[in-house]
Amino acid sequence: MTSIILRTATRYMFPPLLVFSVYVLMRGHNYPGGGFVGGLFAGSAFVLHALAYDVASARRLLRLDPRDIATGGLAIALLSGLPGLLDGGAFMHGIWWDLHLPGFELHLGTPMIFDIGVYFAVFGVLLALVFALGEEG
Amino acid sequence: MLVLLTICFAAALLAPLVHRAFPRRAGTLLAAAPLAVFAWLGAALPEVMHGHPRVEAAPWVEGLGLEAAFRLDGLSMLFALLISGIGALVLLYTQGYFKNHPQQGRFLMVITAFMASMLGVVLADHLLLLFIFWELTSFTSYLLIGFNHERAEARQAALQSLLVTVLGGLFLLAGLILLAQVAGTWRLSGILGQGDALREHALYLPILALVCIGAFTKSAQFPFHFWLPNAMQAPTPASAYLHSSTMVKAGVYLLARLHPALGxxxxxxxxxxxxxxxxxxxxxxxxxxxxxxxxxxxxxxxxxxxxxxxxxxxxxxxxxxxxxxxxxxxxxxxxxxxxxxxxxxxxxxxxxxxxxxxxxxxxxxxxxxxxxxxxxxxxxxxxxxxxxxxxxxxxxxxxxxxxxxxxxxxxxxxxxxxxxxxxxxxxxxxxxxxxxxxxxxxxxxxxxxxxxxxxxxxxxxxxxxxxxxxxxxxxxxxxxxxxxxxxxxxxxxxxxxxxxxxxxxxxxYAARPLFGRAAGRLAPLVRLGPDAAYRGLLATTLRFAGWQTRMLQTGILRDYIRITVLTAVALVGAAFLHAGGIRGEARLSPLSLRIGLVSVLMVLATFTTILAKSRLRSIMSLGVVGYSMALLFTFHGAPDLAMTQLVIETLTVILMALAFHHLPVFKHGSPARMRAIDAAIAIGVGAAVTVLVLAALHVQTPTEVSDYYLDHSQALAHGRNVVNVIIVDFRGLDTLGEITVMAIAAIGAYALLKLRPGKGDTP
Structure with missing residues (x-):
């Protein structure tokens, strides 16, 4: 399945897809989006690459084993619950830090970190499956 | 007393390390823990024997009313002295008995853990705490009987003792819960003072029966006695300790303990x-x-x-x-x-x-x-x-x-x-x-x-x-x-x-050979005893489980889908009809034109999927169904869902295309009759779900929960996207569970793909 059109398109599509996935992740708290769909977008970028070239190439591009990424995502999600616990609340009790930057206010919190964990978990799981399927046959 | 138990459990955890560091003196060193308990009990003896029990309590899980409450009175003292004293001697004995045995550390660990649990049983002043330790003794006993796990008899005996004592434990738990409900307290010391009220209570007999079943199974009373002789598969130090002097007396202890309340x-x-x-x-x-x-x-x-x-x-x-x-x-x-x-x-x-x-x-x-x-x-x-x-x-x-x-x-x-x-x-x-x-x-x-x-x-x-x-x-x-x-x-x-x-x-004694011969002749009769009943019951249960698994887990995707879909529709439908059906309160929500159009498109795409002559066309039509679904989400004001649905749908098509390699040549394999049944199920389920959804849409659901989320999303969680806030904050724990399940499912699918038989062993 080598198509010069697809390959060229992929080269232009790949970076925006990744950037867009992070954008979707970060805006998720206030607008449609979030870790789940963000992870899917990021995964799609690599799936596209795997389709246009091959799975081995996509794996090289990714460098990390997708299974490790999924595990890492789970770990991040799990660890994001600890600050609340240490702060005296329940596990996963949200902790927020308000940053007053010139011009606007930024709210950072453990739920954001949790969402980042979801992002990586979805990303890793998707790629682990797609790569495994693609390497068959 | 909490400290003493902690020391004993810590000793159990350290046992393998101690054994590794001092292979020849591990038992002696570990015996220090029970000896310390013994010494402490000895120091407390003068006070206790004059009728002044030692009491201590620390909160544990307050929400459940669970306390680490302990009480040392005369009865506990007698048992605790025996447990710690004989425990020390048995640990010492183990050192010689298992000399040069590679698994000595494991044995020491389990038997020390057992000792700590048993001390917990006799010292606990809280019914649930007592039950926890009670189950721990069953569990450690299982590990000890099955210590020689290479032998089938040891495994069977271990399983038998576990099943019998844990089954009894379940009855006991029910009995203890009833007891606490009636008495209004979990504390044993509080319950024992209410003997008269308990004996008058309507639930007295159920409590007595349940507690007695628990105690009888543990203490090997007829007809549950059969597990104890079989438990002799355990190494002798364990038999000496658990199955003669301590664990089996737990049932006796419990009955004696509850005598003032129930006796x-x-x-x-x-x-x-x-x-x-x-x-x-x-x-x-x-x-x-x-x-x-x-x-x-x-x-x-x-x-x-x-x-x-x-x-x-x-x-x-x-x-x-x-x-x-x-x-x-x-x-x-x-x-x-x-x-x-x-x-x-x-x-x-x-x-x-x-x-x-x-x-x-x-x-x-x-x-x-x-x-x-x-x-x-x-x-x-x-x-x-x-x-x-x-x-x-x-x-x-x-x-x-x-x-x-x-x-x-x-x-x-x-x-x-x-x-x-x-x-x-x-x-x-x-x-x-x-x-x-x-x-x-x-x-x-x-x-x-x-x-x-x-x-x-x-x-x-x-x-x-x-x-x-x-x-x-x-x-x-x-x-x-x-x-x-x-x-x-x-x-x-x-x-x-x-x-x-x-x-x-x-x-x-002089006539012993006579008894031996008589027993030999009566052996067939003994085989009809409770042990045989146990074996029969176990075999029947296993056969039933096997039959049920073969029925439900056929390995054929069609059967799984049938069972899942039909069960879901039957349950929800029954609830719906019970609530009055469409003629009752619920009316169907009216359909708008655009939704109707999209629905028609979906139905058409579905038929294309089924009737398609090639796999690719089939998958593409399925994609149309998915995209239409995303459109419906957009109409109903769920952009999050729509976006996710779009990506998922695209990826599904890609995944299916990738899976082409592994599939046989495309053909409609199943016979016409099977397809007719499938069609009937599909159409029936589709119609039922449509009616349910339309009815559900029409019903004004109570909005307290939604209002709470809408009102507090910004204030409590600093987010305006309520869906996302629910996912990552309000119901974050659910999400954590979901992504864990997702990862586990991926591992399973990955293993299926990578480790197929006959595919070499590259991971």
Missing amino acids: GTEAWSTLLTAVGATTFLAGALLALGQHVLKRLLAYTTVSALGAMVMLLGIGTTDTLKAMAGFILAHAFYKAALFLVAGGITHETGGETSVDQLGGLRRAMPFTFACALLAGLSMGGFPPFFGFVAKENWLHAIGRHPGLVAATMAGGAAYVLVGLSVGLKPFIGRRPEHLHAHEIPWSMRAGPLVLGLGSLALAFACGPAGHALIGPAASAVAGETLPVHLHLWAGFNPCLAISLATLVLGIGC
Whole structure:
């Protein structure tokens, strides 16, 4: 399945897809989006690459084993619950830090970190499956 | 007391490390933990024996009302001293018994953990805490019986004991919960004061029955006695400790503990006396025909436990005292005899049958001495503590002819077993092939202390009665009972009965071969007993499970989908019809034009999918269904869902395209009839779900929850996208569970893809 059109398109599509996935992740708290769909977008970028070239190439591009990424995502999600616990609340009790930057206010919190964990978990799981399927046959 | 238990559990965790660092002295070092407990108990003894229990409580899980509450009174003291004292000796013994055994560390760990759990059972003052420790003893017992896990018999015996005791544990849990509900408190000390109210309560009988089933299974009472002799597959130190002197007495302890709350009624005394007496006699009878050392001892343990329950059931102040005395006597001689039996088997290269043993007195003089001390105490010979206990027992049951006859019969069996283990292996001619040597030092301490203890206690029976037995009996009775024990109580009817029992027992011992032959002939009958019932039940359960699994888990995707879809529709549909169906409150939501158009598109795409002549076309049409679904989400104001649906749909098409490689040539394989059934199910389910959804849309759902989320999303979670806030914050724990499940499912799918048979072994 080598198509010069697809390959060229992929080269232009790949970076925006990744950037867009992070954008979707970060805006998720206030607008449609979030870790789940963000992870899917990021995964799609690599799936596209795997389709246009091959799975081995996509794996090289990714460098990390997708299974490790999924595990890492789970770990991040799990660890994001600890600050609340240490702060005296329940596990996963949200902790927020308000940053007053010139011009606007930024709210950072453990739920954001949790969402980042979801992002990586979805990303890793998707790629682990797609790569495994693609390497068959 | 919490500190003591922590020390013991910590010792259990450290045991493998200790064994690795000091392979030859691990048992000695670990024995420090029970010795510390023993010393602490000794220091607390003067206070406790004068009726001032030690109490401590710390909050644990306050939301559940769970406290780490402990209470040390006379009864707990007696048990805790036995557990920690014998525990220390058994740990020491283990060191010699498992010398150079690679798994010694594991054994030490489990048996120390058991010891800590057992201490927890007798010290706990909170019903749930007691139950937790109770289950821990069942669990550690399972690990100990199955210690030689390469042997199938050991595994079966371990499983049997686990199933029986844990099943009983479930009944016990139900009983304890009822008990706490009725009493209004989980604290034992609080419950014991409400005896009168409890006995009057309508739930008294259920509580009694449930608690008794729990206690009877644990303490191997008839008809649950069968697991205990089978549990002799455990290494001897475990048998000596768990299955004679401590764990199996947990049931007796529990019943004794609850005696002030539940005891004294007609039901109590009938149930306990009947079951206890049956067990007492059945155990003694079954023991007569045994020839394997440990099984001989096991059946008399069953019998002794029956005796304790029986004495508890009779429930007069005298029988309670007799029970406490018998517990002490039994723990000493039975543990000593088990340790001796283990020593004999250990040093003769694995000989277990009494009939094959003889003439070991020269080779094992020390063992002989200890064995004789314990064996005579078991038989109830003067001047041993077993004799004192039996005198006390006879005195307590008074002139009741049935009980006296039962005691004599049982007592004769004890004489037989005591002599068979304590005397028979050492006298007579030594068989040619039998070579033996004396047990090592570490294994001597246990039999020596316990054997000599059986003798010493008899001479110190006055103080022992005052310090241990009296307070224990008082705790059981719920009132202060003074205990005066005498080694020599003068000439009285009890002495005459006791001596007659001895004569009868010696006669039985002489006629031992006869019993063996009789047992051999009756063996087919025993096979019809509860053990067979257990096996039958287990086999039936497994067959049922197998049948059910084959029915539900066919491995055919079509069947899974059918079962899942039909079950879901049936359940939801039933609830819907129960609530009045479409004619009731619920009306169908009207359809707007655009939604109707999209729906028609979806139905058309579905038919294309089914009727497509090629796989690619089929998948593309399926994609149309998915995209239309995303469109519906957008119409209903769910952009998050729509976006996710779009990406998922795209990826699904790609995944399916990738999966092409692995699929056979495309064809409609199933016969027309099957397809007709599938179509009927699909159309039926589709119609049902459509009606349900439209009806659900029309119903104004209570909005409290939605309003809460809408109102608090910004304030509490700093987010305006409520969907996302719910996912990552309000219901974050659910999401955590979901992504975990997702990862596990991915691992499963990955394994299926990568590890297919015949595909080489590249991971």
